[in-house]
Amino acid sequence: MALIPDTIATWRMLQPETRDRATGEIIPGRFELVEIPAPELAAGEVLVEIAGCGVCESDLGCFYDGIPTAGIPPVTLGHEISGIVVAGETSWLDKEVVITGNGSGIHGGFASHIAVPAANLCEITHRGNIPLEHMAAVADTVAASFQAGRRAAVAVGDNVVVIGAGGRGPFIVQMAKAFGAATVMVVDVVDSRLRRMLTCGADGVITALGKTPAEVAAEVRHHRETHGLPACGWKIFEATGTCAGRETAAAIVGKGERLIVVASDTAAVEYAMSPFPVLDAEIIGSDACPPDAYPQVLDMVTSGKIVLGPFVQTRPMSWIREAFAEARRTPPDRHTILTADDIGLEDCPEPKSCR
Numbered sequence: 001m002a003l004i005p006d007t008i009a010t011w012r013m014l015q016p017e018t019r020d021r022a023t024g025e026i027i028p029g030r031f032e033l034v035e036i037p038a039p040e041l042a043a044g045e046v047l048v049e050i051a052g053c054g055v056c057e058s059d060l061g062c063f064y065d066g067i068p069t070a071g072i073p074p075v076t077l078g079h080e081i082s083g084i085v086v087a088g089e090t091s092w093l094d095k096e097v098v099i100t101g102n103g104s105g106i107h108g109g110f111a112s113h114i115a116v117p118a119a120n121l122c123e124i125t126h127r128g129n130i131p132l133e134h135m136a137a138v139a140d141t142v143a144a145s146f147q148a149g150r151r152a153a154v155a156v157g158d159n160v161v162v163i164g165a166g167g168r169g170p171f172i173v174q175m176a177k178a179f180g181a182a183t184v185m186v187v188d189v190v191d192s193r194l195r196r197m198l199t200c201g202a203d204g205v206i207t208a209l210g211k212t213p214a215e216v217a218a219e220v221r222h223h224r225e226t227h228g229l230p231a232c233g234w235k236i237f238e239a240t241g242t243c244a245g246r247e248t249a250a251a252i253v254g255k256g257e258r259l260i261v262v263a264s265d266t267a268a269v270e271y272a273m274s275p276f277p278v279l280d281a282e283i284i285g286s287d288a289c290p291p292d293a294y295p296q297v298l299d300m301v302t303s304g305k306i307v308l309g310p311f312v313q314t315r316p317m318s319w320i321r322e323a324f325a326e327a328r329r330t331p332p333d334r335h336t337i338l339t340a341d342d343i344g345l346e347d348c349p350e351p352k353s354c355r
Contacts, residue, residue, distance in 0.1 A: 052133030
């Protein structure tokens with residue numbers, strides 16, 4: 001039986017990164033580690049002791065790009081959460097869970113505990129030797145990849161191109177194969193990532209390093225021709241959230257194909273839309289997974305159809321500022337999960353601000 005705390009520790013975002021309008025100077029964002037009283041639970045709520053919380057692109061957007069948060073700072077970011085229920089609805093006590101839904105208000109997952117409605121929980125069963133903190137990735141990154149596959153209607157015998165071998169990319173590859181795709185090609189600028197994709201179901205890889213979108217598209221067409229693959233009808237996933245990735249995806253789209261935009265970003269990208277009606281092609285946006293699909297996603301992970309280990313990495317939550325800076329500067333090859341076993345209070349009994 002887990003202990004019910006009197007207080008919880010939480011990393012609050014005091015302010016996001018901003019730019020001084022007069023001077024153009026960047027004003028760094030700030031985090032603060034504080035202890036607050038454990039929340040009083042309303043009927044139907046539970047308190048979850050957090051094992052891990054993933055660093056999602058939307059968290060980075062809130063901290064660096066001015067994406068609005070659920071409330072005025074200070075707020076705690078983090079919505080990709082796994083943990084154990086320690087208080088609240090008795091039917092959920094001591095169960096391992098992931099938290100479903102799209103956000104947790106001003107009290108997010110970069111904390112020791114979080115109070116949420118029990119209706120937002122999905123129980124983890126039969127996880128075997130998969131670390132509980134790794135299961136945080138299921139709450140968004142993996143579930144969103146599943147939803148992208150559903151939105152694209154990937155079916156047995158389909159052919160797929162995935163732009164981006166980091167973040168959601170490896171999980172989209174695995175999902176496509178699990179849905180029955182015959183061929184999955186992956187495009188990225190990092191050779192080590194591309195080599196990893198060949199271990200998780202990709203049938204072919206293409207480096208985009210130093211190439212224009214048109215050159216990459218030509219190489220994709222050449223690969224199709226030389227391997228006897230169909231010239232049209234492919235499903236193309238853009239999973240980088242970058243201008244270059246989206247331009248490349250648009251350049252690849254051919255007759256009767258679907259472009260599924262999975263990763264979000266605030267950067268503007270321009271490309272002509274006129275080819276899409278001529279090609280009878282579609283653009284589909286895909287993001288959050290509906291809660292009722294989570295049991296199926298979890299089953300795919302615990303059964304081994306979707307592998308987490310090679311594509312996630314953990315960092316102590318006390319490293320939150322470094323983890324955010326790393327993800328912003330050079331997105332890591334593996335999805336980052338912050339673990340609450342070292343939240344920072346031991347090394348810093350007083351609240352501290354990080355720049």
